Amino acid sequence: MALPGLADALALGLTEAEYAMVCEQHGRPPNGVELAMYSLLWSEHCAYKHSRKLLRTLPTEGPAVVMGPGENAGAVDIGGGLVCAFKVESHNHPSAVEPFQGAATGVGGILRDIFAVGARPIAVLDSLRFGEPSAERSRYLLDGAVAGIGHYGNSIGVPTVGGEVYFEAPYGQSCLVHAMALGLAPRQRLMRSAAAGPGNALVLFGARTGRDGIGGASVLASAELDDGAHERRPSVQVGDPFEESKLLECSLELLDSELVVSLQDLGAAGLTSAAGEMAAKGEVGLDIDIDAVPLREDGMEPFEVMVSESQERMLCVVEPDQVAAVIECCERWEVNGTVIGAVTDSGRIRLTSGGETVGDMPVNALVDGCPLYDLAPLAPTEPMYAAPDATLDRACAPTEVLLALLASPNLASRRPLFEQYDCLVQSRTVVRPGESDAAVLLVNAIDGSGTDDPAVDRPAMAVSIDGNGRRVAADPYWGSVAVVVECAANLACVGAEPLGATDNLSFGNPEKPHVAWQLTESVRGLGDACRALSVPIVGGNVSLYNDGPAGPIYPTPVIGMVGHLPDARRAGRMGFARAGTSVALVGPFLPTLGACELAKLWGEHLPDGLPAIDLDLVAAALAAVRHGVRSGALESAHDVAEGGLAVALAECCLAGGIGAEVELPTGWPQPVAGAGRGDTGGSDSGDEIFRALFGEGSGGFVVSGSPAALDALAATTPVTVIGTVGGDSLTIAAPGGRIHAGLADLTTANASLKALFP
Amino acid sequence: MRARVLIRPKAGILDPQGQAVERALPALGFDGVEHVHVGRLVELDVGDAGQLDGMCQRLLANPLIEEYEVQLLDGQTGTPSP
Amino acid sequence: MRARVLIRPKAGILDPQGQAVERALPALGFDGVEHVHVGRLVELDVGDAGQLDGMCQRLLANPLIEEYEVQLLDGQTGTPSP
Amino acid sequence: MKFGVVQFPGSCDERDAVHAASLVGEAELLWHADPDLKGSDAVIVPGGFSYGDYLRAGAIARFAPVMESVIAFARHGGLVLGICNGFQVLCEARLLPGALLPNAGLRFVCRQVDLEVANGSTAFTRACSSGGADSAGSGAQAQHLSIPAKHACGRYYADSDTLSAMTEAGQVVLRYAPHENFNGSVADIAGVCNEQGNVFGMMPHPEHAVDALTGSIDGLAIFQSMRMAAEGATTAAESARA
Numbered sequence A: 001m002a003l004p005g006l007a008d009a010l011a012l013g014l015t016e017a018e019y020a021m022v023c024e025q026h027g028r029p030p031n032g033v034e035l036a037m038y039s040l041l042w043s044e045h046c047a048y049k050h051s052r053k054l055l056r057t058l059p060t061e062g063p064a065v066v067m068g069p070g071e072n073a074g075a076v077d078i079g080g081g082l083v084c085a086f087k088v089e090s091h092n093h094p095s096a097v098e099p100f101q102g103a104a105t106g107v108g109g110i111l112r113d114i115f116a117v118g119a120r121p122i123a124v125l126d127s128l129r130f131g132e133p134s135a136e137r138s139r140y141l142l143d144g145a146v147a148g149i150g151h152y153g154n155s156i157g158v159p160t161v162g163g164e165v166y167f168e169a170p171y172g173q174s175c176l177v178h179a180m181a182l183g184l185a186p187r188q189r190l191m192r193s194a195a196a197g198p199g200n201a202l203v204l205f206g207a208r209t210g211r212d213g214i215g216g217a218s219v220l221a222s223a224e225l226d227d228g229a230h231e232r233r234p235s236v237q238v239g240d241p242f243e244e245s246k247l248l249e250c251s252l253e254l255l256d257s258e259l260v261v262s263l264q265d266l267g268a269a270g271l272t273s274a275a276g277e278m279a280a281k282g283e284v285g286l287d288i289d290i291d292a293v294p295l296r297e298d299g300m301e302p303f304e305v306m307v308s309e310s311q312e313r314m315l316c317v318v319e320p321d322q323v324a325a326v327i328e329c330c331e332r333w334e335v336n337g338t339v340i341g342a343v344t345d346s347g348r349i350r351l352t353s354g355g356e357t358v359g360d361m362p363v364n365a366l367v368d369g370c371p372l373y374d375l376a377p378l379a380p381t382e383p384m385y386a387a388p389d390a391t392l393d394r395a396c397a398p399t400e401v402l403l404a405l406l407a408s409p410n411l412a413s414r415r416p417l418f419e420q421y422d423c424l425v426q427s428r429t430v431v432r433p434g435e436s437d438a439a440v441l442l443v444n445a446i447d448g449s450g451t452d453d454p455a456v457d458r459p460a461m462a463v464s465i466d467g468n469g470r471r472v473a474a475d476p477y478w479g480s481v482a483v484v485v486e487c488a489a490n491l492a493c494v495g496a497e498p499l500g501a502t503d504n505l506s507f508g509n510p511e512k513p514h515v516a517w518q519l520t521e522s523v524r525g526l527g528d529a530c531r532a533l534s535v536p537i538v539g540g541n542v543s544l545y546n547d548g549p550a551g552p553i554y555p556t557p558v559i560g561m562v563g564h565l566p567d568a569r570r571a572g573r574m575g576f577a578r579a580g581t582s583v584a585l586v587g588p589f590l591p592t593l594g595a596c597e598l599a600k601l602w603g604e605h606l607p608d609g610l611p612a613i614d615l616d617l618v619a620a621a622l623a624a625v626r627h628g629v630r631s632g633a634l635e636s637a638h639d640v641a642e643g644g645l646a647v648a649l650a651e652c653c654l655a656g657g658i659g660a661e662v663e664l665p666t667g668w669p670q671p672v673a674g675a676g677r678g679d680t681g682g683s684d685s686g687d688e689i690f691r692a693l694f695g696e697g698s699g700g701f702v703v704s705g706s707p708a709a710l711d712a713l714a715a716t717t718p719v720t721v722i723g724t725v726g727g728d729s730l731t732i733a734a735p736g737g738r739i740h741a742g743l744a745d746l747t748t749a750n751a752s753l754k755a756l757f758p
Numbered sequence B, C: 001m002r003a004r005v006l007i008r009p010k011a012g013i014l015d016p017q018g019q020a021v022e023r024a025l026p027a028l029g030f031d032g033v034e035h036v037h038v039g040r041l042v043e044l045d046v047g048d049a050g051q052l053d054g055m056c057q058r059l060l061a062n063p064l065i066e067e068y069e070v071q072l073l074d075g076q077t078g079t080p081s082p
Numbered sequence D: 001m002k003f004g005v006v007q008f009p010g011s012c013d014e015r016d017a018v019h020a021a022s023l024v025g026e027a028e029l030l031w032h033a034d035p036d037l038k039g040s041d042a043v044i045v046p047g048g049f050s051y052g053d054y055l056r057a058g059a060i061a062r063f064a065p066v067m068e069s070v071i072a073f074a075r076h077g078g079l080v081l082g083i084c085n086g087f088q089v090l091c092e093a094r095l096l097p098g099a100l101l102p103n104a105g106l107r108f109v110c111r112q113v114d115l116e117v118a119n120g121s122t123a124f125t126r127a128c129s130s131g132g133a134d135s136a137g138s139g140a141q142a143q144h145l146s147i148p149a150k151h152a153c154g155r156y157y158a159d160s161d162t163l164s165a166m167t168e169a170g171q172v173v174l175r176y177a178p179h180e181n182f183n184g185s186v187a188d189i190a191g192v193c194n195e196q197g198n199v200f201g202m203m204p205h206p207e208h209a210v211d212a213l214t215g216s217i218d219g220l221a222i223f224q225s226m227r228m229a230a231e232g233a234t235t236a237a238e239s240a241r242a
């Protein structure tokens, strides 16, 4: 093959300047294999060239943090000698092409990140964004993605315990599929990925390598092989959860037996990225014999082997006298294990094939040579997004509005989706999907800590994943703050104290000034909120260039937060529990109509900004609710989120299977200061009743309990007793309007998504 | 007219089912088996055979990862669906 | 020798996959489709074609719920299952 | 009393089964490639996706070396419980009549289901009425168990002759309560035993229902029943020997 040049580099996604830098750092123009590898490691996906500087501003330290960003997954200490590792990642582009396999391999990928650090995965969560379900394509993507997540998670025996789904027109052409996973490990099993020890062997184990995901690099194929071979370079990767389940057990057994020096999964950019990262982190070199890599297909070229994204593979570094034991462990699990190279002190990655050197690159240039770019943010002066189509008449009365909201795609019950996920395997799920705002998972004796004794405290983990692109689109800074607040609120509702968070940033093209502005403001908001609530970010992922023909997606930061509960027997539920208990609205909740779900149904434009959030007041409310739940004083707790107070009350009724009678006090809610900010089209006084019932904002909770318990909360956060649990209908009397609906009607309205899964 | 559609994983696409079967057969005493692929079989009565390709493209197969082959079974008709 | 095994649900056993396809087709504008059945297709290279029936009986099909048909892909046609 | 829990590549619920069984006796994993049952008094073939459920659920697992021993153990009257994938494996191995087909709705479904104990005198259900489960109703009525089910391939099928023979012989052990049969199983069947009554398969997961904190404890009765049966059998054998 002729030496590739600038044209090839451009075809592979490098810029002219980047290609020049590659040539300079490499010392000569790279050959085909080398160029393929540079182009991958210098891509946005691997090099984070448009986001790394921003990510550095996020808080990453905290008392519980054991491993921060930079490893395959972050980890926090949960006591008892155990750590919890977790991470969220997106698989947006593959899912838009083939939703089932895209989502399935997304789950497979995030699980590998968890067991690569030595943790046994205990839960998966998913966060999905599609266009409106009225479009056939959205339904197809939704159906495929949900089935794919279920297929992978169910088959591998990790429960899928939570998630979120939103439908918004800007995701119509670029859907988002995020998967989060968490796992537990005894602290001493925690593993890093830095290669070490020149002379040690490099062992590749797991599935054979095929031509998966080579698509983009196929410009490098040698001409004579290219006839017909193009067809054989599928861009769709097929997940094999069975292979991964063996890989998982094999990896953990290798770690338990202390047979490996370091471990790394193969994800995007396959062997190139895995080897590059391991070498760079360990400041060593690697010699790789490409011919040793077990192949699924004949006639693969060296560059194909190096860039293949075949799933279900891992790479580890092993001391020479342990190699036999490692291979034996692989055989026991019916997993291929092959020595493909060795660690060197050369600081270079050297590739051989057919007895010849086919690539030789300085690790520094390959992994860290890519320039990092500054963004050029510019706030837009015109609305970036079209107003949604109106689906609800403004003349509808409050009861009708409530039913319409409960039936709207963003608020309808997710049961038809999550019933396709095994949420129970591993027997640790205390709070199942639909029962509360966060999932609660027991830490059991089998994990090396905890207890199975029902009579004593049962420590548990709580986890939630959240994002609200529409609100972030309205105000990238405060919308992102609100995402962190909501996630923390969800943990508070089950009584958990946050230990750390992971974030995924899905945005449009960062080279566009308005997208750069969204990204910059959003990361600033995430950072400020995490600092204010003392939640360090220990890992995450960035997905840029999510643009459709109609423009960028809504800016979508997604936060996954993990917390700890000393005793799962006290885990909070959102459903009203007992007739006669009092209902209260708790926290510094000040609703507005801007960017709320009702405004969407009315077809309103997004407002230009959302009201500020007082994070100190929010933190006090979170602590009060958390304490109320943990102490057993509160019988239910639920945060006020999409759909506002009325929807939150309805959800408490539905989850508890019992009604409530509520009366909102006159004078509530207070007028919004600085009118216009965050409100829809000025303050039409006719809108006040809708603002009270359906307006949205951060920091509000609906709780139930005894009057004394509610009183006790009032010492640290605002508490307004608004009603009583009981009956089989929900009544909300408010100055200027009234809602009355039977539980059966609420249930029917809320079940509207069933129709999407015939 | 009775038609049969054979749907199989495209060449180069991972076929975990085929792999699993291939690995299982020797243990049952069946040796020398290779290149096992598992796919789907759809049999149906169509009024207009010209529609079959469209059906495969849009519903029966996933052209991104599967290839299909249509066979017309002259003279035969299907057994009724229960 | 290349062989193909067609495996289909036995007559009389509910075939929800076939029904789902039958229901979905009209919505895509394909009319007049009936008696749809969805089964499995296994294709493999065997050294000894005499082993195929045993493979089907023991592994590839479950004779309780499925019937199978073996086709040798050398111009020979298949043998229906018992 | 010792339970052996089979572990195939791709099993998922084997640790849960070990934990559940260990609440009523000893429990140990049995590796698929090793035919040694390690002196188990009862064998559990657990849930999950053995060999990925590729081809047909349970089709490949039934040929694992350990299964030859399990089959022999069953033929000699040993107690064998198959849960979900284990039920599928036992049907494929012909230790149980019938087969499990894809759910009528074609989707994987995970939900808590209400089961009726149709035969409460088997070796697997005799504790259901004796207060092991807190849902025990009045003596005359069918006992109910609240247990989670989660599968994509749980539609029980047997031809009508087999079915009437089974019903006659009391082999239909568990049924989905009215409106609970989400997978389309014939005659609402959720669990069946063989003619001899020593092999039992059920689609719902009793091993996930042994801790009030994670949902219910109704599944415990299945394991308690097995213990009672195993100990009864030992006692009978001992007295016969004496």
Ligand SMILES: Nc1ncnc2c1ncn2[C@@H]1O[C@H](COP(=O)(O)OP(=O)(O)O)[C@@H](O)[C@H]1O
Pocket: A045, A046, A055, A058, A068, A069, A070, A071, A072, A073, A074, A087, A089, A113, A267, A268, A503, A504, A505, A537, A538, A539, A540, A541, A542
């Ligand atoms: N948005 C983010 N916030 C915090 N950390 C991030 C973010 N994006 C990426 N990271 C960190 O950067 C490192 C590289 O990420 P990535 O390339 O996605 O890893 P992997 O290939 O293992 O999935 C990881 O440690 C990841 O946690």
Ligand SMILES: [Mg+2]
Pocket: A072, A112, A113, A116, A265, A267
């Ligand atoms: Mg990784």
